[in-house]
Amino acid sequence: MADIKRLFDFPYHEHDKYKLDDALVTKYGDKWVKTSTAEYISKANAFSRGLLRLGVQKGDKIAVISSANRTEWNIIDIGILQTGAQNVPVYPTISDEDTEYILNHSESTYCFVSDQGLYDKVSALKSNIPMLKEIYSFDTIPGCKNWTEVLELGADDSNLEEVDRIKASITEDDLATVIYTSGTTGRPKGVMLSHKNIVSDVLMSADRVPFEAGKNKALSFLPVCHIYERMILYLYQYYGVSIYFAESIEKVSDNIKEVQPHVITAVPRLLEKVYDKIIAKGSDLEGIKKKLFFWAVEVGLEYEPYGKNGAWYGFKLWLARKLIFSKWKAGLGGNLGLMVSGSAAIQPRLARVFAAAEIPVMEGYGLTETSPVIAVNDERNGGFRIGTVGRPLKGVEVKIAEDGEILCKGPNVMMGYLKDEEKTNEVIKDGYFHTGDIGVIDSDGFLKITDRKKEMFKTSGGKYIAPQLIENAMKQSRFIEQIMVIGDGEKMPAAFIQPDFEFVKQWASRKGLSLSDNKQVADSKEVKERIQQEVDEINKKFGNYEQIKKFEITPDIWSVDGGEMTPTLKLKRKAVKEKYQELYDRIYKS
Structure with missing residues (x-):
């Protein structure tokens, strides 16, 4: 080291x-x-x-x-x-x-x-x-x-x-930075991270990243005020990666073509937008080109790492890469061979199709309080498993508490919250940091996040609901961009849904419907019926008590500026519920 x-x-x-x-x-x-x-x-x-x-x-x-x-x-x-x-x-x-x-x-x-x-x-x-x-x-x-x-x-x-x-x-034990968590409720908390906290996380993460030292370029655009991107910038310096800074999130697509990076860090929402743009271009094709495009996508959606699908699938994948996926890669600068994703769960379909296209997404997990990485996938060493956040870093001990909460111990765990010993003692107990996330570790040591402890709720029937599991499944629909499951103390789960307005308008146009603005989309009977079909299909994956029985479509795009999302693009559940109280009452009081 x-x-x-x-x-x-x-x-x-x-x-x-x-x-x-x-x-x-x-x-x-x-x-x-x-x-x-x-x-x-x-x-x-x-x-x-x-x-x-x-x-x-x-x-x-x-x-x-x-x-x-x-x-x-x-x-x-x-x-x-x-x-x-x-x-x-x-x-x-x-x-x-x-x-x-x-x-x-x-x-x-x-x-x-x-x-x-x-x-x-x-x-x-x-x-x-x-x-x-x-x-x-x-x-x-x-x-x-x-x-x-x-x-x-x-x-x-x-x-x-x-x-x-x-x-x-x-010294390595001296305080280096205070990073205030955006938080979904209350005042921001000042996370105190020492030099050792962040340096150890960089060096432990370095083993998981397949960089050819001194020979790569990265494009940086996620906020460096967040520990995720900041730690990655130190990691780039450790490996001698040239760091190019994107002009803005809006210009990332243009900058990728200019810079031709080998690696980027991303969040699931950005990957979804990239994928949606690729699919939209494929939808504009005609004839045999269109059929080949979507055949390749179907092949990609079946992808499993390490040749698990057999020789015949391997041949189809080779053909899909040659005919279609090579063009995806060229559209992303030509050199992009790795995307590192954090902040929220990535849809398994995206992980599969990008890996099939030879642009693997290595999903990781961590918090500001853990500098941030606790676990991350690693394609090189048999450590890549879709649907998980990889194995914990060597040097970080992870265990699951009786109630399912993920606990961790290691040199990357924060010094505490600035001027707040009480809150520090609430999350660091017996030497372990209590993440607030619910998860499981499988027999091969891979960690899977299933929900946030504080976000789980009970219906009036006494059944526990894990909203993130349901939300992540529902967001696999092209029609649903954001969703928030509700129903704490109510008789059944329901949801607020923010549709993918751009996609829905394209769908409506093909159906001969004229929906020019987002409010018309939200009020459209035809749109609600179509989204109901999506919800009904995905509901089949869940027990009867977990299924979304009712939903309302919101007319707004959920955003940081709008107050529905934190700067790290997590739902501000309390704020969303308050904003759409009228829709909530329509669901439960009508």
């Missing part, structure tokens, strides 16, 4: 091993601007010196809020950590109230933002945040200090020895 103890050791490791010319690459205007590993380290050191001259001390908190991933974030991150201060990343999309709370609760002394919108947001709150001394931006904004001023302040290296002395004093 590499001699890496602190997070700021990663760029130095990358420089010693690989000396990349394109360690960090960001697109400014129409040009991709490369930063070498040497320049990355040089700027991080200058930033550290500048912070010290601003009076930053060991233990101070510095907030960073960026609407997109970019080179500046990483330079600032290493620059902060080298001073013994802590980086407090903040989601750009959270409410003003939560932003103000986090900056006050963390006692952040400086805040770095990416753009005008975020500067305006924080600037408007500044009078309510007494510890906040100054706001700096990445972009040039009139009236706002620029982050390059800190670099210039540290251009003189006469205090280099001071930086080196502080770095030498920082």
Whole structure:
């Protein structure tokens, strides 16, 4: 295992091993601007010196809020950590109230933002945040200090020895970052992660990733303020992977074609959108081309790893790859050979079809509190099983409690919640972190997540309902984009359904129905009848007491901005129920 103890050791490791010319690459205007590993380290050191001259001390908190991933974030991150201060990343999309709370609760002394919108947001709150001394931006904004001023302040290296002395004093057990969980209810909790927490998770995860060191490119677009993408960025540096930052989620498709990455990290919702676009293109084909396309999809949907389907299937798969799947891969840049998925469960059909197309999705599992990876699939070593999150990392102990809750112990488990010993003691008991997730470990050691402990509920008949199991099954329908199972204390389970409006409108058009807006879709008798067919079919997989007896279609696209989803795209169940109380009453009181 590499001699890496602190997070700021990663760029130095990358420089010693690989000396990349394109360690960090960001697109400014129409040009991709490369930063070498040497320049990355040089700027991080200058930033550290500048912070010290601003009076930053060991233990101070510095907030960073960026609407997109970019080179500046990483330079600032290493620059902060080298001073013994802590980086407090903040989601750009959270409410003003939560932003103000986090900056006050963390006692952040400086805040770095990416753009005008975020500067305006924080600037408007500044009078309510007494510890906040100054706001700096990445972009040039009139009236706002620029982050390059800190670099210039540290251009003189006469205090280099001071930086080196502080770095030498920082141990692996020191606090590195405070990451506030988005949470589905209540105030965000500040998860304290040490250098050891994250470094150990990177090094334990490294064994699971089939990288050819020093020879790959990655496209990064998931929010780096979340520990998932941030840990992956350190992992890329460990392996000498060139990191290209996408301009935005909306431009990921274009950026993939430009960058031609070998690896990306994704969340299931994004993979679903990619798959839906591919299927939509196939639907536009005609004749034999269309038949071949959907034949290949059917072959892909039967995929099992390691040749389990036999020789005849192997021949069909070879043909499907040659005729159809090779074009999918070309459409995703041509080099993409690995996608790592986290945050929520991926539909097994997607895992099968992408693996069949030689773009395997390695699904993993973890939480902010576990830095984050607990378990992950690994295609190389017989560790890939569709429908599971893989085997636990070597060094992480996982066991299942009597009530089915997943418990874990390891060097990656957090130090605790900032200023909240009570909540810390609620989740760390007898040395084990209580994840709040329900799961099982099969006879081969693969972990499967079945639900969230707090989300399970009882009907009035006393039957337990695991909503995520039902929701994940229902979302395999092309007609259903989001679904929330309801019925706590009621006589039967029901659901709110947000249809895939784009797909449903295409379906309606083929049926001669004119549904121009989302409200017309939600109110359409024909749409409800068609979705009822989907629900009836999927209901067959469940016991009578688990089946969705009624549902209502919502007219809105569920989103972070709309308040239905957290920044990590998990359902905010309480908020959704409150928003659609009228539909709830229609289901249960009519």
